[in-house]
Amino acid sequence: MNIANLVAEKGSAIVPMPLQIKAGHLLYKAKRKAGIYKEFPEFVETTVPDVSTLAIDDIDVSNPFLFKQNRWESYFKRLRDERPVHFQKNSLFGPFWSITRYEDIMFVDKHHELFSSEPFIVIGAAPKELSVEMFIAMDPPKHDVQRQAVQGVVAPKNLKEMEGLIRSRTQEVLDSLPLDKPFDWVEKVSVELTARMLATLLDFPYEKRQKLVYWSDLAGGGAATTGGSNDTDELFRGMADMAKHFSQLWREKEAKTAAGEPGGFDLISLLQSNDATKDLIDKPMEFLGNLALLIVGGNDTTRNSMSGGVLALNQFPDEFTKLKNDPSLIPNMVSEIIRWQTPLAHMRRIAKEDVELNGQTIKKGDKVVMWYASGNRDERAIDQPDQFIIDRKGARNHLSFGFGVHRCMGNRLAELQLRILWEELLARFGNIEVIAEPEHVQSNFVKGYSKMMVKLAAK
Numbered sequence: 001m002n003i004a005n006l007v008a009e010k011g012s013a014i015v016p017m018p019l020q021i022k023a024g025h026l027l028y029k030a031k032r033k034a035g036i037y038k039e040f041p042e043f044v045e046t047t048v049p050d051v052s053t054l055a056i057d058d059i060d061v062s063n064p065f066l067f068k069q070n071r072w073e074s075y076f077k078r079l080r081d082e083r084p085v086h087f088q089k090n091s092l093f094g095p096f097w098s099i100t101r102y103e104d105i106m107f108v109d110k111h112h113e114l115f116s117s118e119p120f121i122v123i124g125a126a127p128k129e130l131s132v133e134m135f136i137a138m139d140p141p142k143h144d145v146q147r148q149a150v151q152g153v154v155a156p157k158n159l160k161e162m163e164g165l166i167r168s169r170t171q172e173v174l175d176s177l178p179l180d181k182p183f184d185w186v187e188k189v190s191v192e193l194t195a196r197m198l199a200t201l202l203d204f205p206y207e208k209r210q211k212l213v214y215w216s217d218l219a220g221g222g223a224a225t226t227g228g229s230n231d232t233d234e235l236f237r238g239m240a241d242m243a244k245h246f247s248q249l250w251r252e253k254e255a256k257t258a259a260g261e262p263g264g265f266d267l268i269s270l271l272q273s274n275d276a277t278k279d280l281i282d283k284p285m286e287f288l289g290n291l292a293l294l295i296v297g298g299n300d301t302t303r304n305s306m307s308g309g310v311l312a313l314n315q316f317p318d319e320f321t322k323l324k325n326d327p328s329l330i331p332n333m334v335s336e337i338i339r340w341q342t343p344l345a346h347m348r349r350i351a352k353e354d355v356e357l358n359g360q361t362i363k364k365g366d367k368v369v370m371w372y373a374s375g376n377r378d379e380r381a382i383d384q385p386d387q388f389i390i391d392r393k394g395a396r397n398h399l400s401f402g403f404g405v406h407r408c409m410g411n412r413l414a415e416l417q418l419r420i421l422w423e424e425l426l427a428r429f430g431n432i433e434v435i436a437e438p439e440h441v442q443s444n445f446v447k448g449y450s451k452m453m454v455k456l457a458a459k
Contacts, residue, residue: 330422334422
């Protein structure tokens with residue numbers, strides 16, 4: 001490490017993290033006012049055209065309204081059929097390659113020596129003044145060290161111990177729902193259950209759990225990063241608030257440990273007890289980035305799969321009947337939900353060297369986007385991929401959790417939450433009817449729901 005970096009790191013350890021983010025915000029606004037930063041164009045919604053009207057080179061699957069208007073399937077099918085490794089040179093996010101077939105995505109995901117996940121795993125980029133670091137956007141060996149520090153929280157033994165708590169909180173939420181009256185499933189069930197789980201994993205103040213959801217939505221919802229609607233100023237303010245709360249939580253746990261209290265088994269305690277991450281709070285962008293990663297990972301995947309499963313069973317009512325007749329299919333159905341929904345649509349990489357893939361030459365330094373949402377609908381790898389089949393053979397062989405060193409750390413926890421939810425739903429309700437077209441999130445990364453009105457019938 002050179003002297004300048006050493007001084008910067010020492011300074012970061014002294015200045016409170018929220019103040020550093022506020023200072024970065026002021027610098028960002030000054031640069032924007034001076035014209036150093038170009039304003040990122042605001043996304044204005046227009047009707048997504050029929051893909052058949054476009055030249056193949058003009059197809060831009062980074063358009064967040066593809067998912068918001070639920071027009072994405074035909075776009076990706078055309079790319080899979082005609083140009084499975086597709087170059088878009090005029091995107092608002094800069095030029096990028098789209099990888100759309102199952103096998104090609106697996107190849108990119110598994111070969112981290114050819115494709116780097118640094119510095120971001122989304123298609124866009126945050127301002128330099130808020131360039132957080134997270135282990136999912138790191139290459140080995142640093143990635144492996146930081147992941148190892150926290151993966152114990154989702155180890156099988158700990159998941160078994162958490163099952164009772166997850167079930168009791170699921171029962172509490174479901175018992176509060178009205179019968180035969182419309183309500184928003186996203187707000188009342190999906191968001192609430194994931195907020196409760198996140199608060200448990202982080203040992204975050206339970207009464208403030210909705211902050212975790214808000215911060216997750218901010219981190220994954222910026223126009224410049226994923227085509228969302230959140231503005232950058234709101235992102236800076238939200239991250240400063242997040243830094244304040246987690247810095248306080250970290251210090252409180254440090255004080256308890258110093259006083260002789262045994263450490264907990266939450267994510268913060270695990271980071272503090274590991275030699276590689278015990279000083280993480282002195283590296284603000286790394287500290288904030290990894291917490292943002294754990295929050296987004298724990299929020300969006302489970303939350304949107306909770307909603308997606310309800311929608312799928314409404315669109316495929318014969319499968320709902322099959323489920324009621326045989327609840328033992330729930331574990332397999334959970335995997336099918338996660339495939340069919342694909343709650344995170346893509347992951348991005350950067351080519352470390354020239355790579356030939358499916359007849360195309362990807363140059364060193366090119367941005368490469370693996371579209372999991374497309375790979376999970378690839379007819380070459382999955383039989384009847386657009387169908388929702390709860391007893392599908394090999395249902396767990398989907399792309400939603402990724403592959404290789406970056407495979408989702410919390411996949412078993414997500415599956416556990418969804419399994420418990422459906423076990424408790426079937427025990428209480430005879431039907432869950434979606435009574436209006438759901439509203440989708442504006443994003444090219446989070447493939448999810450902002451609203452879904454439903455009505456419950458008693459068993």
